[in-house]
Amino acid sequence: MSDSHAIASIEVGHGEHAAGHGEHPAYLRHHFVSMEQQNETTSFGMWLFLLTEIMFFGGLFTAYLIYRNWYFPAFVAASHTLNLLEGSLNTLVLITSSFTMAMGVWCAETKRSKGLVWSLIATLILGLGFLGIKADEYHEKYVLHHIPGTTFNAQGFVHPSAEALKDGEKALAPDMAARTEVYFSLYFAMTGMHALHMIIGIVLLCGMLWKASRGGYMNGHIAFVENFGLYWHFVDIVWIFLFPLLYLISRHQ
């Protein structure tokens, strides 16, 4: 039986629904059978992209764990210089922004224009807040000469009392103290790549907010909002792992 015959017989079979099925939305691309298939395809593609991102950050995590195993005392001492309060605050800010983004997706799904705009504004403010706190932490590293490169100075780890990094900090031998630069290299690589993802996300968020504030995404075509939501939650997941690895797991050694 030919395809055209098959389609014809389907239309006869679903005659009573012909009006509903016949006029498909303009945003349904012609090569998809249904909106469900189109939505499934776009989120499938988004997930494939996110999986490559997971592999990318996984490489950094693996490098971190291997070097932590090799230069353990240096990694412990360097980890103690991080600002736990700001790190915890940033975790709070990012989780909250993930929640507001999830609410944004819900507002788009249920066609609540105002709710979507306010959710996106909240997500934007929280994202910028995260970067602000991160910038303050980076500045702290700059003041302490803990940014890898020509200005890097590990003397504080050889004579901890002199710089008063932390009370009761054990002094490191000069060669091990120099390895703290490896920790800070990985710290800046990991948090820097994470921050870059945040910045890209914020740029996309601004574009989405501009469109939403003009009544966009209210016709049921919300693939962009949903896939951006996936991206934003992924960035949140990366931080969920970065925070304990960089800030927490070395606190007691």
Place this chain on the structure above:
Amino acid sequence: MSESYKDHDVNAGHPEDEQHIVSPKVYFIIFLALLLGTALTIGASFLEMGPWNPVVAIAIACIKATLVVLFFMHIKYSSKLMKLTVGAGIFTFLILVGMSLSDYMSRAWGQW
């Protein structure tokens, strides 16, 4: 012909599944669970648990990440294709990281 088409049409049986909308209540509960997990992991870092500190921290992080993937990222309500894709990706990730780590850790075995 139309009968056999119905059997294979994913929309035919359950048109209401076209898009599952997760309610704000679920989002809020997951949000609270994530906040609780953050509090727990910070609290656990103040306890002296020796080699268990990293294990507990990473276990809590895995639970938090799973909640985000299942609910915020809708995988719990997604099709089998999506579940399989995410599962296969995480499985591959664990193989890559796990085998790299076991190689590096075991080369200097006994020399710590």
